[in-house]
Amino acid sequence: MQIENLAIAIDSVWIMLCAILVIFMQAGFVLLEAGSARMKNAGHIAGKQLLSFSIVALAFWAVGYGLTFSEGAFIGVGGWFLDFPVEEGAVPTEILFLFQLSFVAVSLAIAWGGFAERAKLSVYIIFGILYTIVIYPVVGHWVWGPDGWLHALGKQDFAGSTVVHLQGGIAALVATMMLKPRLGKFNKDGTPNLIPGHNQVYSVLGVLIIWLGWFGFNPGSTLTAQDGFFGYVALTTNLAAAAGAIAAMITIRMLVGKAEIPTILNGVLAALVAITAACAFVEPWAAIIIGAIAGSLTVFTAIYFEKKGIDDPIFAFSVHGVAGIWGTLSTGLFASPRLVESVGVGKAGLFYGGGLTQLGVQALGVFVSAAYVGVVTFMILWVLKKISGIRVSEEDELLGLDLSEHGGYGYPEQLSKAEMAKLSKKEGAL
Structure with missing residues (x-):
């Protein structure tokens, strides 16, 4: 009995430590987003991040966690205010809640990227509440809920390429399209103007903090420290991030002749996003390929969407949406039989002779998740736009x-x- 209690204590401390690491990623987002914005908006963006975490903490405690993790066919139907039965020999619900809360906070921080430098503060507050109780829990329940239908199909999303990053990226894309471009971003002929951030050092430091926090994000999703598997997850995560940085640097150098710092940072983040679904299912060599492709892909997609007149200030959709899609699909290609058997989720990937089954499940998960988040985000912002407007005045x-x-x-x-x-x-x- 004492050995069992010690094991639970170790797991509890491990998950709590990982929750703190992921919560600390909010500091990284403060520096990244503020540094990537103009000086006149830096304080607003930094303060908004603190407000965002406060909104999520209350809404997810009251409603969101229960909707995500209680039983129910389409959505959870209980667990309000963490009212879950106490289980002997299990990690306390309060610790699991704090860990999952940190994920929702990251997802909302991603969505905020599409609102940057032109959205009303009131819109942040209202949308943040609704995102936490209407948008995030639905997809979260489908994939991670005890009886979620995508979970039952064997969808592989170990730490949230779909649940956390794709959701945030899609919400950011819808928001930035509805808000329209920032003043001065595009000329009359549609060509874009560069609106540089005011502090690249802040942005670099922010990404380093986020990279560090990811060692809580992915390894923490093992939810146990007992078998040491979290070390393997940390390895694949780190290899992918490094490959993303190098690939993004090479890609932008080939395109424009300069190794642009913001692009390298986006390569790191895109690679981290992509490996988040696959980190427990793929071999180290595959993690490097997944990260490198994500790093290059975010360069091309960022340029493409800007040419199409979409003003995404921190490229939230390219970094988190597109990379989230690629990362989710990548397990259907690279999932290793030995790791799939060990983790116990889904089937081996196409490149291991697993056929198209797992790839099809992954693609289905991407499609339904993106459709749900896109439609609901549009509805919320459309109503807000009709009632009070969602963009500040030109003067402001x-x-x-x-x-x-x-x-x-x-x-x-x-x-x-x-x-x-x-x-x-x-x-x-x-």
Whole structure:
């Protein structure tokens, strides 16, 4: 009995540690998104990330966790406020909740990328609540729920290429299309203008923090420290990320002649996204291929969508949506029989003689998940647009969201006299 209790204690500490690592990824998103935005919006973006986590923490505790992980055919029908039966010899529900909460927070942070620099603060709040209780739990239940229908089909998504990243990426794409491009992003002939972020060092540090946090994200999804398998998952995760960085650098160098730093960062993140579904199912050599393809793919898709007039400020759909699709499909190609048998989910991939079965299940999961998230995101934003609007005024966008939404500047020493006069005039009118 003492040995059993010790095993549960070890697993509990391991999962709690991983939850903290993934929650710390929010700091990475603060630096990445703020650094990738203009100076006049940096404080808003940083503060919004804190607000986002607070919204998710309350909504997922009250409703979202129960919808995702309680029993039910289409969606969970119990577990409100973590009202789950206490199981002897199991990790406490509270710890499992904190771990899963960290995943939802990451998914919403991804979605916010499509809103950046032009959405109203009120839209963040309302959409954040609805995303946590109406969007994320449905797909989460389908894939990870105890009786989710995609789970029953054997869909392989070890740590969330579909559940976390594809959902966030699709929501970001819908949002950025409905909000329309930022002022000055495109010329009259449709050609794009570069709107660089204000601090590449912040962006690099942000990605390094996110990379570190991913060692909680993927290895933590083993939900146990007892067999040491989390070390293998950490290995495939790290190899993929490194391959994504190199592949993205080579690709952008071939295209424009320069090794652009933001593109290399996107290559790292895209590779991490892609390996998240496959990390427990593929061999190390396959992880490198998956990461490298993701790194290159995000370069081409980012350029393509920008040419099509889509202004995705941090390329959330290319990095998380497209890479999430590729990562989800990749297990249908590369899933190793020995690992599939060990993990006990789905079947071997096409390249191991497994046929098209697993690839078909993966493709079905991508399609239904993307369709659900896309439709519901559009409906929510359409209603908000009709009721109160979802985009700030042109004047507020030009002034910057730091001042227009919060009344304070992230870099007050850079505040020009003209901007100060505008702010004083606006406050006087109130």
